[in-house]
């Protein structure tokens with residue numbers, strides 16, 4: 001018995017990592033959490049596929065050689081390197097036939113999921129297991145940290161191995177189940193006993209996510225409120241029963257913010273850096289943003305920003321209705337996002353009809369995302385559910401007041417403005433009563449009233465800018481959980 005084994009080596013496996021490949025917040029977390037853990041003295045290696053352009057962003061690269069073995073595709077190899085922009089240590093899994101494709105990590109340029117996603121991520125999982133067993137580059141992790149469905153087979157496979165490190169599985173978004181036809185199960189050559197509702201089967205299909213949830217030694221999700229929500233039928237995506245069953249293993253740990261990337265005083269992507277004491281520079285950013293996105297130059301009208309994947313989760317239908325309701329009012333909107341084609345069409349039509357007050361930029365644009373954070377007065381995020389959400393925390397630091405729904409990480413990070421919370425310098429934003437249009441309209445009206453009350457508005461922004469959501473606390477919570485998980489295995 002060894003009650004106090006301490007953690008040293010972590011293998012962090014992910015399908016996205018900023019700036020190498022990013023679709024959403026998973027990329028931000030996969031970049032900043034491993035570095036925060038490394039700053040605590042851990043030896044963290046982040047493993048992800050070598051998507052196009054990823055290797056070119058590394059320095060000090062060396063090849064770790066080819067990886068082969070049963071059920072591994074021929075021609076796999078690993079490249080080690082350091083991300084030039086962030087200093088993060090990564091291992092890229094090279095398999096040109098699987099990963100060297102235009103589009104996003106998950107879909108082609110038309111938004112259609114790659115039909116062989118099951119194989120692309122099964123191979124990533126198998127390589128992770130090979131590393132976990134200590135057969136690569138003389139390095140073995142003490143624990144494997146898995147993220148979302150793409151890594152869900154790792155806990156399943158490692159549970160079949162005779163001696164393997166423990167696994168921690170983080171749910172960034174329960175709605176992405178990693179579902180595939182049942183015959184994929186046969187092609188993966190997993191033990192037949194795993195094809196059961198107690199294991200990997202999900203209503204006749206095969207769910208990679210369910211593998212992670214059922215077989216990992218520890219489970220986390222990215223906010224305390226979402227950890228509770230996903231144990232209910234309303235938010236459980238059909239997996240709430242399993243999550244209730246595993247509730248002792250499940251912890252909610254709030255994501256942190258990488259303030260090296262997201263701070264208005266040092267942000268090289270914005271036109272005019274500023275602090276809470278130089279908010280006139282923020283006004284210049286507003287003017288710059290208005291010009292950049294084709295809006296009328298108008299310092300006094302409130303400017304509402306939104307940066308998002310355009311999907312149902314984010315309440316984009318509510319946003320569209322809210323914009324319509326205010327289309328003839330003195331309010332400006334600047335929206336950046338891509339996703340659902342119907343939402344894109346509607347937003348474009350609104351922008352075309354009201355070019356001086358509504359702007360819509362379709363697509364993904366890192367620089368514009370930073371400028372919206374710097375230039376907008378409010379940041380709108382009326383999500384139906386939100387495991388954590390990062391933009392509301394970024395907005396706080398930029399003095400851009402968030403308007404959010406009371407769910408998941410939004411509920412955990414934003415304090416609604418009332419005379420009492422404002423007075424005590426606790427208010428940081430606006431939280432609706434629910435994710436519905438009447439509630440959103442009511443809260444929006446309240447927000448616009450505070451915008452007109454200049455002393456209250458200044459206090460609200462300054463309080464938001466003082467909030468500290470750095471990784472320090474959350475990384476410490478992960479470290480503690482890693483140690484607890486490791487020691488539960490070895491005692």
Ligand code: ADP
Nearest residue numbers: 024025308309337363364365366369389390391
């Ligand atoms: P989610 O992961 O559900 O998309 P988060 O709030 O956790 O939501 O993270 C979203 C991240 O992706 C943020 O860094 C945000 O700025 C970025 N992002 C989303 N859409 C775009 C876009 N169209 N262009 C640039 N950045 C975007």
Ligand code: GLC
Nearest residue numbers: 025026172222386387388389
């Ligand atoms: C997911 C969630 C988002 C969270 C992000 C990073 O994409 O939708 O709420 O912030 O993962 O954990």
